[in-house]
Amino acid sequence: MTTSPLRLRNRALLRSRFGRDVRSVIVWRGPSVFNSAPVELVLSHLTYTPSNTKIGDMVQGWVIAQNEHPQEVIEQARKSGDHPVCGNCEHYKSKACYVMTKSIGSVYNGSKVVLNMEDPQDVLFLGTILSGFFLRMGAYGDPMAVPAWLWLILASMVKGHTGYTHAWSHILSDRQKWAPTYAEYRGLLMASTDSEEETVAAADLGWRCFEVRPEFSTEGTDGSQVCPAFSIGLSCARCRKCDGLSRGARRPSIWIPSHGAKSHLFRASVEVSDLIRATMPWLS
Numbered sequence: 001m002t003t004s005p006l007r008l009r010n011r012a013l014l015r016s017r018f019g020r021d022v023r024s025v026i027v028w029r030g031p032s033v034f035n036s037a038p039v040e041l042v043l044s045h046l047t048y049t050p051s052n053t054k055i056g057d058m059v060q061g062w063v064i065a066q067n068e069h070p071q072e073v074i075e076q077a078r079k080s081g082d083h084p085v086c087g088n089c090e091h092y093k094s095k096a097c098y099v100m101t102k103s104i105g106s107v108y109n110g111s112k113v114v115l116n117m118e119d120p121q122d123v124l125f126l127g128t129i130l131s132g133f134f135l136r137m138g139a140y141g142d143p144m145a146v147p148a149w150l151w152l153i154l155a156s157m158v159k160g161h162t163g164y165t166h167a168w169s170h171i172l173s174d175r176q177k178w179a180p181t182y183a184e185y186r187g188l189l190m191a192s193t194d195s196e197e198e199t200v201a202a203a204d205l206g207w208r209c210f211e212v213r214p215e216f217s218t219e220g221t222d223g224s225q226v227c228p229a230f231s232i233g234l235s236c237a238r239c240r241k242c243d244g245l246s247r248g249a250r251r252p253s254i255w256i257p258s259h260g261a262k263s264h265l266f267r268a269s270v271e272v273s274d275l276i277r278a279t280m281p282w283l284s
Contacts, residue, residue: 003049010129011047023110028117029066032145037084038066041146044107046129056235058134062107063141070104085141089166099140130157134237137163148184155188162242163189164210168202188244196221209253210242220255227256
């Protein structure tokens with residue numbers, strides 16, 4: 001696979017800065033917005049080309065726990081119901097998560113360096129190595145586990161982005177915590193929904209949605225468009241429709257049949273969650 005001029009540039013810049021070859025860059029460490037556990041945001045594919053043809057040529061943003069292997073975090077969270085990077089997403093519990101454990105482990109174990117977002121020189125350097133790229137927010141982990149201000153800075157450094165969150169409903173249970181930054185997340189991300197009911201609920205909260213339907217589905221919720229990756233094979237890097245409200249609120253939501261190696265584990269929700277039902281009774 002041919003390495004792009006941008007990645008050859010980054011290999012040289014990172015080797016000059018750190019004196020060795022670098023696979024990934026840690027751009028933030030701090031408490032998870034979900035539960036205050038220590039997490040970090042890692043950017044990969046700055047120096048090597050992604051192999052995922054559906055996603056295409058994008059820098060990948062991974063939210064992982066600090067100093068604890070992702071598989072161990074998942075196993076603990078399945079017992080406690082409290083995941084520092086995945087929040088309330090049901091798919092890590094049901095093992096239907098589309099992210100392969102091997103991919104997360106390679107990022108966790110790979111060669112990484114740290115940039116300090118409070119150091120102006122590091123911020124300038126990061127802007128240089130991100131310039132010309134598109135960014136995938138949340139290759140693993142929910143982007144809402146990371147402060148919104150960080151994603152806003154990263155979004156300003158790249159040509160465009162995609163991002164998804166299952167945490168769109170958190171504001172229903174803790175408005176005081178989420179209200180100050182809720183609009184910023186909504187501006188950047190799509191609400192990940194797993195049924196028509198969830199899509200309607202998220203849209204009522206002002207989100208554009210990315211709805212995953214059962215494998216046999218032939219249409220999504222009224223007004224939504226089928227994902228071009230499914231309909232015509234267009235990669236996310238070339239499409240870039242899944243960027244929240246950042247380019248306007250009137251653009252339609254997107255839907256796709258369940259896909260990937262674990263699609264057989266996906267089961268669309270047929271019942272609205274108790275939380276959504278209690279706060280949005282018109283959906284009952």
